[in-house]
Amino acid sequence: MERSLVLLKPDCVQRRLMGKIISRFEDKAIEIVAMKLMQVTPDLAKQHYAEHVEKPFYPGLEEFITGAPVVAIVAQGLDVVRVIREMLGATNGLSAAPGTIRGDFSSSRQMNLVHASDGAEAAAREIALYFSQDEICDFDSCMVSWCRADDE
């Protein structure tokens, strides 16, 4: 079982797409084990996007990600990091395939609606940035036995 940090970014919140996007993850039987609406501060943005801080697009990215609340989610499932990245599609909404979340809802490289961790190591680091351990709910999902076989 794997976890990923998912952020519904400010464009997703402002465009009232939160419910639609969360439904895509629920429809795929991905577990949501933590979720909150919160404001990203410039300091948190710099920690989250540490690898981009020196890039020319970073000031615009920080202004965007701190410009309205985000919904931070811890998603859980088998191979969930890869599965969610594939559900999102390419970074630039204009290049993302139809049927992916960005392909269906975004026409922008910066305003691409959703962030998801790009690997298990990044997921652990990002989850710790956004959530304390006691905010993550470890519970038995009643539908797991109808979503995959015991040996999967």
Ligand code: CMP
């Ligand atoms: P995300 O998956 O959150 O990871 C880094 C973010 O930076 C990315 O989504 C985009 O929102 C943004 N981004 C990446 N490349 C560019 C770029 N060249 N110009 C502006 N924003 C970018």
